[in-house]
Amino acid sequence: MEKRWVIHEPENEETVCSLMESLGVDRVIANLLVQRGITDFDMAKAFFRPSLDDLLDPFLMKDMTEAVDRIVSAMEKQERVLIYGDYDVDGTTSVALVYTYLRSRFDFIDYYIPDRYSEGYGISTKGIDYAAENNVSLVIALDCGIKAMERIDYANTKGIDFIICDHHTPGDDLPQTVAVLDPKREDCTYPCDALSGCGVGFKLMQGLSIKMNWPFGDLIPLLDLLAVSIASDIVPITGENRILTYFGLKQLNNSPRVGLKTIINLAGVDKDLSVNDIVFKVGPRINAAGRIQSGNRAVQLLVAEKKDVATLIGDTIDGLNEDRKELDHSITDEALQRVASNKALLEKKSTVLFDRDWHKGVIGIVASRMIETYYKPTVILTESNGFATGSARSVEGFDLYNAISECSDLLENFGGHKYAAGLTMKIENVGAFQKRFEEYVCENITHDMLTPQINVDAVIKLSDITPKFFRVLKQFEPFGPKNMTPVFVSEKVVDYGYSRPVGRNKEHLKLSVVDDIREGNVKGGIAFSMGKFYPKLSSGVPFDVCYSLQENEYMGKTETQLMVRDIKFE
The missing domain is CATH 3.10.310.30 (Diaminopimelate Epimerase; Chain A, domain 1)
Structure with missing residues (x-):
């Protein structure tokens, strides 16, 4: 399928030059920063050196005071509290985060995940009835509820209070609850309106910790759950989300909770976990529980404290993920055939x-x-x-x-x-x-x-890809929406003579290319599903290559390689 390359126009020359001078970086790096809204030294420092000290005050969020006060009241009166969330990754990580933080401080707490098939998305009548039957007087709803007007009215008739923690766009009216925490509320001036549902839950726990004068450090172990939520829910990884993801990945890679460690092992990730690994390997396994069976399984795994319990649940969820993949592939094949015929x-x-x-x-x-x-x-x-x-x-x-x-x-x-x-x-x-x-x-x-579109950040020479350039580029991580992995184009490159088709059916290309044979800037690369280009490429015809950069380790040697997105011949 032909792809359209949309090349980003160079940014304001004066701003780019100013950043080059103040940071000591080259023009390409400075231009990438300005593209991301980073225009001076202090902004660049905050970008390259995220700090938990820069997290926003949770009480800037509308209704935060009311929400925190209601939880404090429930704790003082020993009311029964139910943590309620959606069955996807964002919902289950939200429930696990809030439940984990509160259960060590509060005895009368439980959680509830609605069934995808019998209850559907969001707050359900069945869930409210469950709360009433178990003498619950406060429900903290996560990643759902912003449009649940009728269900909340029903809960009010049962004497059940709700705190809504959502991140979806509200309707014209809000549910009649104790508090509605949603940075997308029109009357909410919270500076980061792109939090995940789990992110809103985290801010509620941060607000509670401030109110109760509990140590901030107790929140840090929760960041592994939050990083999984942010990555899986595809929210912008900028501002506060970027800080939370940065430190969440540190927690995931250094000291993940036993349930997430189980999933990481099952996913076969044997290096430092990235946002991409969460999106394609960790998140789908957590999601599989709610897709195929019940999201309760995912929460059970995420709140597990013993390795043997986590292993048992993890194996079950991994099996559900295999079922999910089989269903996904068979239905996709059937749908593709239906269109093709x-x-x-x-x-x-x-x-x-x-x-x-x-x-x-x-x-x-x-x-x-x-x-x-x-x-x-x-x-x-x-x-x-x-x-x-x-x-x-x-x-x-x-x-x-x-x-x-x-x-x-x-x-x-x-x-x-x-x-x-x-x-x-x-x-x-x-x-x-x-x-x-x-x-x-x-x-x-x-x-x-x-026509599929590839957004290109810059046109560069292969000689621009120096060790220093790549070291600085790595500091742009974690990548995600609004801070995507930079994509480059190098023009009129040629095969250096060592490119070859690879793969079981020779469907991929292992590249060795130069853009100036005199300078000898040979770069290796991998181009998946582009083996068809080999005959023309190997004949010496110049071509333009679109790619991102990745570190590749092989036989104890580390090198920077091109991860090819597309190839175009003149």
Whole structure:
């Protein structure tokens, strides 16, 4: 599939030169910093040297005082408290974090994770009934609840107070609760509005520690959970999130809780864990519990204190992850085949597929995988409780939420944002939805949106990649949204004579390239699934290469290699 390279224009020359001088870095590094909003020495110092002292005051968040006071009151009166959270990674890490912090200080505490299939997302009637039956008078809801007006009203009739800790965009009205902590509230001036749900829970515990004069150091062991949440929920890793992720990764790599250590071992990560490792290896295993069985399993693992208990639960969850992968692959293959064999579907600018037998727990993953092959807005639907329910994913630049909103009269409910959404409709409405969704996409999508895009930070020479350059570049970590791994383009490179196809079917390329044979700046690289380029490349034809940089260790030797994203011949 052809990709479109969008090369970032150079930043303000005066600001770049000022940073070059004050930091002693080259132009490329200074330009990368300015792209990330870092324009002076003090900002650069805070970026390169994160400090927990720079965490924001939790009481800047609207309703924080009320939330903390209500927890203190519950502790003093020995009320029963329930920690309630969603069944995904953000929800289960949120519950584990708050439960872990409070259980060492408070005896009357329990947690609850709703069932994906019988209760669905968010606060459920069943969950409230469980609280009432167990004499719970305060529920701390994490990563959900911001739009649960009717359920909160029901809880109020039962005499159950709620503290909502959410990070999703609120509706026009807020639930009638003791406190609603959500930095996306219009009346909340908290400086970091991009916290994960677990991040909001952490700020609540930080506020409680300040109120009770408990040591801040007691919060640090919780940061491993928070790093997993931030990475898995794909929130911007800037500002406070970057500080929390930086120290959370330190906790994960130096002294992770026994449950996370079990998952890391099962994932086969034998080096320092990165955000990428969390996203692709740790997070999916935690998610698998809620997708295939119950999110309770994930929390049990994350709060486990004994290695043998964690190992037993971890093995179960790893097995569920294998089931998840099998379902994911089989349904994806079926969906891809359905499109490939249908000319009408191939010609559409959107993909909407429905199958009664597809597993609800993996259809979001399937929607994402479909876009990897057919780069167009995609909705995957299955049957659940007599309705067609599903997940939608978008492509760069196209507002999926608006497209679904245009079909709202056909839907029972929907929610989400620009690039991802969930929706439910009557099964008899699927055909009408498919038609109207396609019409909206055709009217509003552009050709560029239908072409995969690679955002390029800078065009550089291979000679720019010095040991010092790479050392500074590594200090940009942790990478993530709003601070992505820098992507470069080097133009008119040629094979140095040692490039070769690799892989079982010779589908990959091991590169050895130069951009000036006289200078001999030979760089090695790996280009996955690009073996098809070898005949032309090996003939000596110049080409442009798009890549990021990675440290590669082999036979005791460490070198910087190109991780190739794309190749274009002149």
